[in-house]
Amino acid sequence: MKKLFFLLIAIVACWNVYATDVSGKITGNTTWTVDNSPYVVTASVTVNSGVALTIQNGVEVRFADGTSLYVLGTLNASGVTFTSNTGTTAGLWSKIELAGGSVANLLDINVMYAQYPIQINGVCNFNISGANSFANNTYQGVYIYGSTINSNFTLPKINVPYLISGINITDEAKLTIAPGNTLKFWHRTGLSVSAGSLNAIGTESEPILFTSVRDADAGGYTEAGGATPNFWYGLDFVNGDSTVNKLKYCAIRYGGHSYYNGEASNVEVSENAGVSITNCTIEKSQRAMWI
Numbered sequence: 001m002k003k004l005f006f007l008l009i010a011i012v013a014c015w016n017v018y019a020t021d022v023s024g025k026i027t028g029n030t031t032w033t034v035d036n037s038p039y040v041v042t043a044s045v046t047v048n049s050g051v052a053l054t055i056q057n058g059v060e061v062r063f064a065d066g067t068s069l070y071v072l073g074t075l076n077a078s079g080v081t082f083t084s085n086t087g088t089t090a091g092l093w094s095k096i097e098l099a100g101g102s103v104a105n106l107l108d109i110n111v112m113y114a115q116y117p118i119q120i121n122g123v124c125n126f127n128i129s130g131a132n133s134f135a136n137n138t139y140q141g142v143y144i145y146g147s148t149i150n151s152n153f154t155l156p157k158i159n160v161p162y163l164i165s166g167i168n169i170t171d172e173a174k175l176t177i178a179p180g181n182t183l184k185f186w187h188r189t190g191l192s193v194s195a196g197s198l199n200a201i202g203t204e205s206e207p208i209l210f211t212s213v214r215d216a217d218a219g220g221y222t223e224a225g226g227a228t229p230n231f232w233y234g235l236d237f238v239n240g241d242s243t244v245n246k247l248k249y250c251a252i253r254y255g256g257h258s259y260y261n262g263e264a265s266n267v268e269v270s271e272n273a274g275v276s277i278t279n280c281t282i283e284k285s286q287r288a289m290w291i
Helices: 002-017
Strands: 020-026 030-032 039-047 052-055 060-063 068-071 074-078 081-084 093-099 103-107 110-112 114-121 125-129 133-135 142-144 147-149 153-155 162-164 167-169 174-177 182-185 190-193 197-201 208-212 234-237 246-248 250-253 265-269 276-278 281-283 287-290
Touching: 020 030, 060 068, 068 074, 081 114, 110 114, 167 174, 182 190, 190 197, 197 208, 246 250, 250 265, 265 281, 281 287
Parallel strands: 020 039, 030 052, 039 060, 039 068, 052 074, 060 081, 068 093, 074 103, 081 110, 093 114, 103 125, 110 133, 114 142, 142 162, 147 167, 153 174, 162 182, 167 190, 174 197, 182 208, 190 234, 197 246, 208 250, 234 265, 246 276, 250 281, 265 287
Antiparallel strands: none
């Protein structure tokens, strides 16, 4: 029994010795290797603008409580696990945050025990594909924080919802939403096409859903309280015509809060704007549309 006890102590000691501690700013192109894994983020790490952090397949990145990975430059991560260094409770560490102008190339990543797995602050080059896993996080989704879309931006397909705190499309920019995505909106937030265009073209098998963050049927993070009509503002088309604003195989529900439109509708189209709507379901609001 004593030999087993000392063996366990030795294993734990080796586990701690061979971790690589990281913190602060990354100012030059850097690779985190399998040989030096796991990497322990003891204080938040920032990837500076113009700099790339590449994390090799099989690396585990462990975060101290409350810490984050901030990306101002480029993050390349394939087959990487991002997790807590202290336990298995949701929200122990904060997030991977992508700043406006940053680049993220993500493939087959696993994000666990964070508050937000990924947060997007502004237009960035967000590329994610493969078998990604977002499990046991406080907010099961990719959080888009109050974004002004002032250049072309694409939301690629992910297997959790995008959680939206407001989108305003300006400066002739185009927002493209890939088929199969769900966008869940917080209370009194919405999507406004002020001076650009929205291209949301789903398919029959992979529709696009715009809904309330309280819509439990939509999967992912669901705020308590139950879904009710007029919860979020809805889609507001102020600019562009039906050749550039397109909704196809979309479902829009629970919108129509009166801040955007006094007519309490899921979709509002202003006098000088237009939108092409094909094979869409617009429901669970006081009105479907106001033109």
